Amino acid sequence: MMHSIMGIDIAARDVSGFLRLYLCKESYDFHSSSKFEIVKAIQERACYLSINPQKDETLEMEKGQYYLPDGSTMRSDLPGSGTLSCCSGQT
DSSP, X not given: OGGGOOOOOOXXXXXXXXXXXXXXXXXXXXXXXXXXXXXXHHHHHHOOOOSOHHHHHHSOOOXXXXXXXXXXXXXXXXXXXXXXXXXXXXX
16 A cells, blocks of 8 residues: 555645746736735645646636736736646656
């Protein structure tokens, strides 16, 4: 039974950091520590670990709106906001 469980060296902080970088590339500014709390909230609400990423890419993601401190909103149903793959290729 030793091979029935695999570990992966990734933590919530890694996922939040990757999500912050992804959102920065999408023209959202999350450089301050207070704005990083928003990224953590998005990560806790929308991110999960997938056993089958190829299958999950075909599923419709949960749509949501996030209100940013500057008064603007960010929608999670924008084009290109589907599955994020921060660990692909790692075993």
